[in-house]
Amino acid sequence: xxxxxxxxxxxxxxxxxxGLVKAVRGVDLDLYKGETLAVIGESGSGKTTLGLSIIKLxxxxxxxxxxxxxxxxxGKKYEIVSLDNSRLRKFRWKEIAMVFQSALNAFNPVIxxxxxxxxxxxxxxxxxxxxxxxxxxxxxxxxxxLDPERVLKSYPHELSGGMRQRVLIALALLLDxxxxxxxxxxxxxxxxxxxxxxxxxxxxKEKLNLSIILISHDLSLAAELAxxxxxxxxxxxxxxxxxxxxxxxxxxxxxxxLIRAVPTVTASMRELISIPGSPPDLINLPxxxxxxxxxxxxxxxxxxxxxxxxxxxxxHYTACIRWENIRNGKNN
Amino acid sequence: MEKIIELxxxxxxxxxxxxxxxxxxxxRVLENLxxxxxxGEIFCLVGESGxxxxxxxxxxxxxxxxxxxxxxxxxxxIWKMGKEEFKTYRRSVQIVHQDPYSSLNPIKTVYDxxxxxxxxxxxxxxxxxxxxxxxxxLKIVDLTPVEDFIYKYPHQLSGGQRQRVVIARALTLNPEFxxxxxxxxxLDVSIRLSIIKLxxxxxxxxxxxxxxxxxDLAMAKYFGWSGKIGVMYLGRLVEIGPTxxxxxxxxxxxxxxLLLAxxxxxxxxxxxxxxxxxxxxxxxxxxNLPPGCRFSNRCPFxxxxxxxxxxxxxxxxxxxxxxxxxxxxxxx
Amino acid sequence: xDKKIRKIHLILGSLRDTFRLLKRNKxxxxxxxxxxxxxxxxxxxxxxxxxDTTSRLDKIYVKPSWEHPLGxxxxxxxxxxxxxxxxxxxxxxxxxxxxxxTLIAISLGSLSAFIGGRFDSMITSxxxxxxxxxHFPLLSVLAAFVKLKNPLMIAFILALLSWPGLLRxxxxxxxxxxxxxxxxxxxxxxxxxxxxxxSEILPNMMNYIVISxxxxxxxxxxxxxGLILLGLVPLATHNWGVMINFAWTRGAIFYKHSIYYILxxxxxxxxxxxxxxxxTRSLEEIFNPRLGQGA
Ligand SMILES: Nc1ncnc2c1ncn2[C@@H]1O[C@H](COP(=O)(O)OP(=O)(O)OP(=O)(O)O)[C@@H](O)[C@H]1O
Ligand SMILES: Nc1ncnc2c1ncn2[C@@H]1O[C@H](COP(=O)(O)OP(=O)(O)OP(=O)(O)O)[C@@H](O)[C@H]1O
Ligand code: SF4
Ligand code: SF4
Ligand SMILES: [Mg+2]
Ligand SMILES: [Mg+2]
Numbered sequence: 001x002x003x004x005x006x007x008x009x010x011x012x013x014x015x016x017x018x019g020l021v022k023a024v025r026g027v028d029l030d031l032y033k034g035e036t037l038a039v040i041g042e043s044g045s046g047k048t049t050l051g052l053s054i055i056k057l058x059x060x061x062x063x064x065x066x067x068x069x070x071x072x073x074x075g076k077k078y079e080i081v082s083l084d085n086s087r088l089r090k091f092r093w094k095e096i097a098m099v100f101q102s103a104l105n106a107f108n109p110v111i112x113x114x115x116x117x118x119x120x121x122x123x124x125x126x127x128x129x130x131x132x133x134x135x136x137x138x139x140x141x142x143x144x145x146l147d148p149e150r151v152l153k154s155y156p157h158e159l160s161g162g163m164r165q166r167v168l169i170a171l172a173l174l175l176d177x178x179x180x181x182x183x184x185x186x187x188x189x190x191x192x193x194x195x196x197x198x199x200x201x202x203x204x205k206e207k208l209n210l211s212i213i214l215i216s217h218d219l220s221l222a223a224e225l226a227x228x229x230x231x232x233x234x235x236x237x238x239x240x241x242x243x244x245x246x247x248x249x250x251x252x253x254x255x256x257x258l259i260r261a262v263p264t265v266t267a268s269m270r271e272l273i274s275i276p277g278s279p280p281d282l283i284n285l286p287x288x289x290x291x292x293x294x295x296x297x298x299x300x301x302x303x304x305x306x307x308x309x310x311x312x313x314x315x316h317y318t319a320c321i322r323w324e325n326i327r328n329g330k331n332n
Numbered sequence: 333m334e335k336i337i338e339l340x341x342x343x344x345x346x347x348x349x350x351x352x353x354x355x356x357x358x359x360r361v362l363e364n365l366x367x368x369x370x371x372g373e374i375f376c377l378v379g380e381s382g383x384x385x386x387x388x389x390x391x392x393x394x395x396x397x398x399x400x401x402x403x404x405x406x407x408x409x410i411w412k413m414g415k416e417e418f419k420t421y422r423r424s425v426q427i428v429h430q431d432p433y434s435s436l437n438p439i440k441t442v443y444d445x446x447x448x449x450x451x452x453x454x455x456x457x458x459x460x461x462x463x464x465x466x467x468x469x470l471k472i473v474d475l476t477p478v479e480d481f482i483y484k485y486p487h488q489l490s491g492g493q494r495q496r497v498v499i500a501r502a503l504t505l506n507p508e509f510x511x512x513x514x515x516x517x518x519l520d521v522s523i524r525l526s527i528i529k530l531x532x533x534x535x536x537x538x539x540x541x542x543x544x545x546x547x548d549l550a551m552a553k554y555f556g557w558s559g560k561i562g563v564m565y566l567g568r569l570v571e572i573g574p575t576x577x578x579x580x581x582x583x584x585x586x587x588x589x590l591l592l593a594x595x596x597x598x599x600x601x602x603x604x605x606x607x608x609x610x611x612x613x614x615x616x617x618x619x620n621l622p623p624g625c626r627f628s629n630r631c632p633f634x635x636x637x638x639x640x641x642x643x644x645x646x647x648x649x650x651x652x653x654x655x656x657x658x659x660x661x662x663x664x
Numbered sequence: 665x666d667k668k669i670r671k672i673h674l675i676l677g678s679l680r681d682t683f684r685l686l687k688r689n690k691x692x693x694x695x696x697x698x699x700x701x702x703x704x705x706x707x708x709x710x711x712x713x714x715x716d717t718t719s720r721l722d723k724i725y726v727k728p729s730w731e732h733p734l735g736x737x738x739x740x741x742x743x744x745x746x747x748x749x750x751x752x753x754x755x756x757x758x759x760x761x762x763x764x765x766t767l768i769a770i771s772l773g774s775l776s777a778f779i780g781g782r783f784d785s786m787i788t789s790x791x792x793x794x795x796x797x798x799h800f801p802l803l804s805v806l807a808a809f810v811k812l813k814n815p816l817m818i819a820f821i822l823a824l825l826s827w828p829g830l831l832r833x834x835x836x837x838x839x840x841x842x843x844x845x846x847x848x849x850x851x852x853x854x855x856x857x858x859x860x861x862x863s864e865i866l867p868n869m870m871n872y873i874v875i876s877x878x879x880x881x882x883x884x885x886x887x888x889x890g891l892i893l894l895g896l897v898p899l900a901t902h903n904w905g906v907m908i909n910f911a912w913t914r915g916a917i918f919y920k921h922s923i924y925y926i927l928x929x930x931x932x933x934x935x936x937x938x939x940x941x942x943x944t945r946s947l948e949e950i951f952n953p954r955l956g957q958g959a
Contacts, residue, residue: 043520160614190615192615195593199607223601223602247597248599262597263551269557393852395851422854426853435845435849439870453854
């Protein structure tokens, strides 16, 4: 399979009052052309930070202390971490676009959608005449199943959350990017609007042959849309694999725990088991495996060194030294 | 089962606007709500944002007064009670809110938070007794060892721990009824289940009655399997019944649409769903409700001339299983 | 017993934290030190530095020297001694005015927001009326009827005029705090309106209240000096305002040696004001991290 994005040993930290927040630690991840990759993890596990680093749009308190991000698509090749601002401008939105977390509520309430689009286009350095922009926007709004004439004339509050999210998705597609990063695209939405966004994403992915990175804390979104899933815990990836491997044959105790703790509606009722404890403080991380304080498989060795992702089977990686025991269902 | 709470023809309207330039408008947030909850029962209220779940919860907790209708507590209308009797009633119904960050006063320690109601209402007679009672409460909500938590401020606790303090506070006055308003939806997946299990243990050990408000159908199923579920749409209950019956054999088109739309944390289950096509994605505004059935502008089974003319009646199709839809009209 | 010791430790610890936060903002800490100095000077100073009120014609307007560090005034009396003795009244009036107007603003503002309805609209219209009254003309009219020589009286009248601004702010804050879930929980626990207002809501506004209190002290100082300069307050006692008035009316502008006479009280007042305003910066440091996420 062809790699469109390759993240290599990425480390990102934030300067905070209490100390350094190690938000991303040693992440290695590939994105294949045309696939949907879901990055799942709990609040604060570093998902957004990882997503922002891919378009190099981290806040000023963040620093990429190590690592590389290779992009290869459209016949071009870039290393994103080392791109300077003028080259970034040619790259962002044109190659990779992002729909930000909670952008849904960030619309300026007193300007109409069309003016919002113009402002965004300008702030993104998008060089298009008004007429070109208008033609493109009309086409995209139709693609996301909105009535363009009505929407462009509306104020944000006149649109439902689902409609606003569609506008944002349309905006991200403005310059025909190869990759689109969606950060919690449906978290604030109702079930019915959420469904319509999911169906829309499936459709535009097919139609535009996009590669998608889907960031979410919601396992069901990954189950619905993803080809592959990367599970993040305390800033690093603990398991990466196909969506079926992750849900049906998890090889990391954390992934297993998550799946056992999440109820379903239509499947038959089963007993759920909760994960004890809570995620660690990213400023004072525990020694060794970061999951050990909550892990039922922990042995002494787990405290010595942080496990790296190990290849367990074709396309299935886990950062647990006891994955074989887990696969065999043995804990002793 | 003895009925602890009954809502009879409850309506709640809010007036908004009424300034110099904005005309007064009436928001019909709840209309003609009828439901009853038995002692020790779990009643789940599900529905999308803005449909009136929180308003129902506040009405039941005596924090809001209905525009019309009666709320009966063991058969007695709470708004016809004397002052003291009403206060006693209100103390026996407690709320657990959604946001563990805003539901604890940031400047008070766990000790202050729990001791105030205990001392104020003479649940305990002395400081010594008070400390004993507090440790007992903290043990119930699993915040042990107690000494590690009792003098902490909310900001020194994690989201899940705060929610446990909130639950302990709700238990101080030995209530009979708890309104849990999205009590776990802001918590992380790995924490959520442990709080749900804590609430279930209260039902088991103290015969606690719950109104469990949520937009998460899977959580409602898990928590309320033994109880009842009420599905709300735009201020009306469209379907009520025992949880297994409603979820396994949904009758109302809206309930069906929800169950088909909800993505689930199981790739095979979620991908095999056949989503119901709605006639419109727009949720009507409370200020501009469609005539007749409130779902009629979106419902695929809409019968013109009937659904958009008359308010659907409530039909009991199975014992205890009610649905407000005219599709079932002829059968009765 | 063990619990008591723990509580003491907690209190000591939080005192230490408070001091650390106080020191964090350098300007604020400087303000704090100077404020303490001015307070000590004005209240203890008079017992240490004597003030000889007899006129010494041989010593009119002498330049600063070891004997008279700030020189002497038009009657040959020591200026430094006057500064030391003239602070107390200014400080007392400022403090009392700040205290009274904050007290009025907080109690009426929070009750008005919490009770709402008719009471609320009554209080807010009252505040609007007081806000629109021009203060100095009113005071001059008042001065004709009441003798404004007692500092307490002055403070009382200034306070009666200065609460509305803060009241509106307090009311707005309480209205927003009232919506927080912990207030609803307190209502469900039937903890009572007075408890909710004074124990749950107000302490959350402490930072705001203390800072407004200090700022209203600064405006009280100006109002007071203004009254003295306009001659609306009898010049019976000695204070910084009276000194400015004397220096002004007794020829400071005509006689260049009198520069120390007029500048000294102006400087004292400015320093006091500056120290108050800077101190609020440290106060923000103290209150904010604790109310925020606890750094
Ligand atoms: N600007 C910032 N300054 C300091 N720390 C930050 C900043 N932004 C994020 N962090 C910290 O970095 C860590 C990772 O944050 P990030 O937003 O990437 O998490 P996330 O997985 O996206 O979480 P969520 O699900 O809540 O969106 C968190 O501990 C967070 O507190
Ligand atoms: N005090 C109020 N004044 C005016 N309108 C109100 C008031 N409280 C609630 N509403 C309106 O009533 C409707 C129902 O609100 P409610 O909070 O009960 O919904 P909900 O089902 O709990 O929604 P969510 O899932 O978003 O919490 C909403 O449209 C809301 O805007
Ligand atoms: S490495 Fe050890 S502690 Fe970490 S997840 Fe595996 S078994 Fe658990
Ligand atoms: S009454 Fe008619 S419109 Fe309403 S849910 Fe039933 S079929 Fe649909
Ligand atoms: Mg995020
Ligand atoms: Mg609600």
